[in-house]
Amino acid sequence: MRPRSGARVRTIPLALVPALVLALATGCRDTALESQADAVCAAVDAERFDEALARSETGSGAVGAGRRIAECRCIASLSLGDRAGCTALLDPLLRAPGAGDWVPHPVLTKLMLRTWQAAGALEPAAALATRAALRHRDDLDLLQLELMLRSTQQDEGALLSELEARAGDGLDALPQRLVLAVAYGRRGQHAEAIRALGERAPALDQPLATAWYESRIQAQAATGDLDAVQRTFATWQAAGADPIDLAARYALRLSTDQLDDPQHPKLDLLRAAIATQDRLTDRNIVWGLHRRLIAELLAAGRPEEALAAYDAAVDVVDLSGVSREELVRAVRRTDDPPAPDARATIVFALPEALRGGQLALSPDADAAPDSAYRRLSIADRRELVVASRRGPHPRRWVVRDAEGRVRASGSFWPEPGETRTITPSLRPSAPASPRAADVLATRGATTPARRPGDGRRRVIAILPDCGDWRLVQYLRARGELPFHDHLLEQGRRAVLESRPAFTAAALQSLVWPARPRARATLDWVHDLGLELAGLETVGSNPFAFLGFVLPERPNLFETLGARSLVTANMLLAHGRIDAGRHAEIVGPDGHHRTLETQAAYRPLSPRELERFPALAHDRDARRFAETIAAELDAALRIIGAGEIDFLFLRLEALDLVTHAHFGALDGAGQDDGAGPLLDTYRYIDARLAELDRALDRDDWLVYLSDHGIRSSMQHEEDAIFAVLGDGVPAGRVPGQPALRGVPRTLAAMFGIETDWPETGAAPWLERRRESARFAEVPR
């Protein structure tokens, strides 16, 4: 027995020798790495960062103690200011196959997530964000990063639902639910935002109680539900909140969300709240009240009072971004219109480097906003003198050198009777900026070469919110909007009159061109059901079924989608903006359904950031650009999918970036076309070219804005309109047709006749009654 047994004993070790050797070796290595990791991290703890780096020259890895060495080394690098060294170390390790369960310290995780995001490495970033957020559930930064990064990789709506379910509904999940509510709000899903916040108000002594109430009120206001807003304020007050503070918040909310309380005019509410400013503890509210009062007074056509409000506020709150000069100009426009022949003298003192170049000057005050810039040859002159009248807009100038390169540009306010000297400070010569037509003719990459037509017309309408003729013309004069050049020169353009110059009014007239509906008995019952639906315990309109027998006010989408056409509404309608239902498809045969969910943001690619660096000027500007990127991506997807005949897409963020950054372009001197606002125009131009290339020759591209911009606080009443496509006669529509005529034009593009207002936006369509071949193409 023994020998046999001994033989067995002998054979087993022999078989296991390689494994044991490997195990022992690994174990020794593990032990050694553990010791090394302890030493490195101890050095970091003792803030001996150089020693930590010296001890961690080797040993970093994606598994085991290698992770600790890497993390501690990384912290040491960061502590010594070597951020790049840290991220370069972690990047490959976190991508390694064995790193699937590794969540570095939150600081390092966030660093890597932001680094990857900036570099466009979204897939590994999303994966790390997912596991990190699970590990650190209370870290709101990580939750926001997870949301942002994962939404680039998957359906954002489904992701929000997942995160909402994960957050739970206890009070301890309130921070997460606030983040989710913000995310829903960004997508225009305000009902979902309210749901995510939950019904139960936190007690006022909870740190996030104010945020909860404000978020709820914001979502309710965004849906235009004044009653709901008032109910929440009432609940807030019933819970013990300070009535004075609440009155101020109420005034501010109504103003920012453009809600009208029939009992209390906004101006009265704002003034009453400002009268209590000494008792308001939140200075942001005081700041907002003053700014909103100025804006409301301007919008109400009461510039003198706006100026007085400015003067009263300027020593109380920071009014940067609002210039007294623009208010003074607004007063002057009302009280002291300049005599028609009252002119300012502008002397351009031209450096030698501009010899043989050209000065381009924006049209005089009474010219149409789409008028071309007046071009003055510099030749060998050192001075050019021009006379200029004062108008509601600054005059803009662009100088080019003899090679056609833009060397400087800016704007000024002419003051009648005064002489002003402008000495351009020349920028390094950039490559020549030839006219766009030449660019398009020679550069295949930007040539809008469309595919042959397929006999079916699609109309893709892009609405840049606050898209301004004068800024477009300025950038065209700088040679920086090649696609706009193509669109406006090859297509049909018009300067629309948009009055009142508010997005809500413009969109309502675009989407609801038919006359308003009178309420009869069943309408009232149905509409009271809508009010009841605002109650959480009711949830949906109990009288919704009545809608079947109640007259509708046919909107643009329902009219176009009533038969064979399929329309998509991406106008970001919400609350005060009554523009149908966002992300809804209507048609064919009037069927309604929901558009595939779209991401609210899309991180800008490194190439985009390189081409348009000012889009990353600040956090907000970047956010705005990311919104526009996501929206135009969605448009491209929709065009590519081919189902939609009519897409109406609003680039809402342009309005926000305009109000934030127009001040620097409002006659403030030389600007050289810099800044996030103008880079946003350039970005949109590039993306429009991309969209146009995705169309075929039967498709028409419509580009229109809802209003322009007059000052950082005031909209302009003229708006852009342009149509491009085969069969569209090039040229300009005479006069200034009203924007409300556009829906009829859009319908006519499909051969659909309506009795909607005709304002002459596209007279060629009215005359020709577009061919039947596009009217009802069998699908």
Add this chain to the structure above:
Amino acid sequence: MRMAKHRMGRPRRPGRALVARVTAVVLIVGGCRPAPAPDPLDRIPALLIEGPALMRLLERLASLTDTPAARVSARLHTRLAGCPEVVARFPDPLDARAPFDALDALQCRATPSSVVTSHPDDAARSIDPTVPREPAPATRPEPVLLARLDDARSGHAGALQWPIGRAGRLALTLDVDANGGLALAGRLVPDDAMGPAGFLVPSPTAPRPAVVDAGSALLHLHLRSATGTGLARLIPKEGQGDRLFALKSRLLEGALLEGTLELALLEPAPANAVPLAAIVLHHRGAAAIAAALAEALAQLRHTWSLEPSPRVFATRSGSTRTGGCYANLPLLPELAPCWVVTDEALVLGYRAEAVAAVLGSSTPASPPPQRAGESLPRVSAAAPSDAHVPARDTDVPAAAPATRLVVDLDRMRTLDTRLTARPVAGEATRAARPTIGARATRLGDLYDRLELSATAGADGIALSGLLRARR
């Protein structure tokens, strides 16, 4: 967790007690027999109707200006014109966002009654999924289902069946008169998964005589619910309604309420536009309900810091009762809710005018209900395709059945003429922009009365109704 489910939009489940009550009623009306296994065919939402009858209905609805009903009706009329019979197997469940899209399932039945002679194996094929069969269009009813509907139609113009909850069922026969008027009769087998709609299932016990004069209302619902008197059960605990409006207070508990409920819609107050709702909750004792009301008002006072104003209302008998009102509560347009407790009921009104109209009318209240089982007269079965729907008020039975809904579309039309002549809010500054709807054809222009009645019986709830067309 319950709150979370609600917020996520999942269907609310009725409380256990509610389920138990509905179940009890189902058992009672079913004679306590063990429930037979449901026939799969009964679970299919389907319709069979004579083509000409449907066309008459569609023609009438197609004239409702700018309505989805008109759009759908016109589309169906074009598509189904000339069909001797029309059938549909509807999707189940319906698309909640566009329930009327289900009407697209309507299609011509090419060979009327051919299914009756179809091969017996068809039945097995259509019921037993293991039996191989030809793929059928999703909405085309199988022959065996058509045979079932043929039987159910029983000489009427049409038959509709619809599953209710998990095991309940609605079965109706339909007739359409020459003017497009609609008459229906049939039976509802309720189910314990009907949710809040279960509240509308009538009790076998007749309700008390109505307080509201149905003859002066735009709409009048007179009901004793099978689910009992516990209205409060319908309101989620600590929900918004409870916290803000004290709806779950003792006021609505079954112990105080008798069970009869009336809901009325009355003409707007002079110079106002919103039709006035009134709710009449019959109680067991005025003192107890007044005490519970005081508690609820105290809670409202605490929540809203609002003080009601006392208000005296005259009753029909000439006496007065003191109730109260909240003046101009800005929750809903023109809302100034009022209440009063009478010997019979707690009356709640959208405004004081609503309470006054309920109490002060010189018109006698509706007569007492007739016995369970009686209903509106059935439309003649002799000529189903040209059936007669009662044309004058005198054709309507004088006594109301157990549960009854009456919508006076004639009165509504008169009111609509006034309402639609008013300027539209926000449009005053738009010079001379006429509004649509002012001259539009509305429901009241096509039909003058809608009546529905429901009576609990031995084998379910007997239903009858009519939508009477103007000539």
